[in-house]
Amino acid sequence: METLRMKAIILSAGKGTRFKSEKPKVLHKLLGKPMIFYVKEAVKWIKPEEVIFVVGHKKEDVIKEINCKSCKFAVQEKQLGTGDAVKSSLEYWKDFDGYLLIINGDTPLIKGQTLKDAVNYLNALINYEGRQINDKNYQNKNIAGLVLTAKLDNPYGYGRIIKGKAGVIDKIVEEKDASPLEKQINEVNSGIYLIYAPFLKEALNKLTSNNKQNEYYLTDVIEILKNEGKYFYSFDVGDFTQILGVNDRWELSKAEKILKTQFLYFWAVNGATIHNPDTVWIDFDVSLDKDVEIYQGVSLRGETEVLEGSVIYENCVIINSKIGKNVKIYPNTVIENSVIQDNAEIGPFARIRNNTVIGENCSIGNFVEVKNSQIGSRTNAKHLTYLGDAEIGKNVNIGAGTITCNYDGVNKHKTIIKDGAFIGSDTMLVAPITIGENAYTGSGSVITKDIPDNALAVERAKLKILENYANRKKEKKEKNESC
Incomplete structure (x- = not known):
């Protein structure tokens, strides 16, 4: 025939x-x-x-x-x-x-x-x-x-x-x-x-x-x-x-729900676990490996790929990004146009965006934003940090409250932090700047100059202690009130 x-x-x-x-x-x-x-x-x-x-x-x-x-x-x-x-x-x-x-x-x-x-x-x-x-x-x-x-x-x-x-x-x-x-x-x-x-x-x-x-x-x-x-x-x-034809926006919504259910079923029977699937969103171009686990409220959009063994917890949004093997993305994290390499942990409440690469075994914690940066393996930034336009090496510790001051009002500038550096909490790194290998910055410092390898940089006002200050202030207040 x-x-x-x-x-x-x-x-x-x-x-x-x-x-x-x-x-x-x-x-x-x-x-x-x-x-x-x-x-x-x-x-x-x-x-x-x-x-x-x-x-x-x-x-x-x-x-x-x-x-x-x-x-x-x-x-x-x-x-x-x-x-x-x-x-x-x-x-x-x-x-x-x-x-x-x-x-x-x-x-x-x-x-x-x-x-x-x-x-x-x-x-x-x-x-x-x-x-x-x-x-x-x-x-x-x-x-x-x-x-x-x-x-x-x-x-x-x-x-x-x-x-x-x-x-x-x-x-x-x-x-x-x-x-x-x-x-x-x-x-x-x-x-x-x-x-x-x-x-x-x-x-x-x-x-x-x-x-x-x-x-x-x-x-x-x-x-x-x-x-x-x-x-x-x-x-x-x-x-x-x-x-079913689609003649209005409500019919569009109904058709989309049917299509989404078909896609979720496809990924489930091919080895992905999807919790509470009614709440999960997966775009057409998304790819999931076996043993991926997706929790409720997750939205995977664009050309996102999630590799074997990774877990994405509640209410995460991932757009046009690649998630490596055995990665954990904790709740309420947003990742856009970035790569998360194997065994990394991200979140909760983290934001990764603009062509960032997070290396293997990194930990990017709560309320940390990383933009257009390369983060080397086994580097940690666990809380309350902004890393923008940065190149960060391996085994670096980024203390809480660290900020790369990358924008001078006209141009963006690069921050380089080399392998093994230790950035103390509440450090301001004013770019362009380079922090050498195994260098340290003291907590609360504003670093405006390059720091050589193995050095300690501390920049803050000298501590002054005024003894009996509280009593003198109280006496002054009582005197003023009696007048």
Whole structure:
């Protein structure tokens, strides 16, 4: 059985009025990706010879987001219905002797495997429906295509599938045009079609806008071709959530929840423990190794990677970062665009950002912020510290309250702290500055000059003790009050 030749048309021209947004509908995001992304990925499963996007509202933004040099883009100038949208792409398939997958760009839950199964089913129908046992070269020339359908308990809002003999589809009736009897039918149109291109080309010219919407319905093609002896069959997708369209922000939220649950399930069955999954957020591009443990309230965004054995505790946010093996991220920590190497401990209430690298076996503790810095292995900064634009070596101890004073009001400057240094609590390091190997700074010092290796730097006012000060102050106060 030969493989069917396929092209795909993805309808992406809708404005999405019910979103109440200037952004094109298909660019609204689920789990960090625009919904059109998920449709494009699903379509890849059928290996089409060409993918054609029909664009319209803010087409430049849609084309830029799709970012596909090999794809074709057709423009629907006016929103005149799905039939008009498909017709606007005619130049890219008018001479194509194969089948077209037509799918809406706002159905992000459709699975690639479902589309592949539908193509295989259509191929089987063409080669076996009505075939005689000895007819080896048989093909049913009357099969026009396939409509992907689902059965819903509440089919309100969807076009109903009207069938005749042997399961052949007679027509599809939109909700607004359906009779009371037709509205009782629970098999509905998904808006996904496989259609033989030459048949579709002829039928498009026969579409009319004689309906309550005054639009050209692609669904009318089914009845037009049936009247010419060419038939459509249905393919039940099984899981009706796959065909859920996204027409407003609430439907976007519901679709996103379904997609998130699918992703969390995927990571769980592949070896990650996810506590209280309803509260956990994981974007599409996130990657988790086995034996990763995620606690409630965690948000993993962008291209974040968490390696084997790491634990991320409650309410952490990690964005576009790599977390090494056996790392512990304690509660309420935020990590952005950074790398945490193996066996490090971060938090609680820490912030790591702007291309920071935290070395192996480091400890970055509570209320510590590290920005655009390189921290060597086995270095500790356990509390109440700011390290910005710094290069810190191995085995360094950063005392509580330490600040790298990196900004002079105009430019940022670098602080270098070499291996083995000990920075006393409440030290101010005024950059640019270098602290040598095994050097010490005294607590409360403001260091403005480079410190050589093995030296101690202390900069603070000399301690003065005024004995009996409290009694003298009390006597003075009592004297003033008696006057």
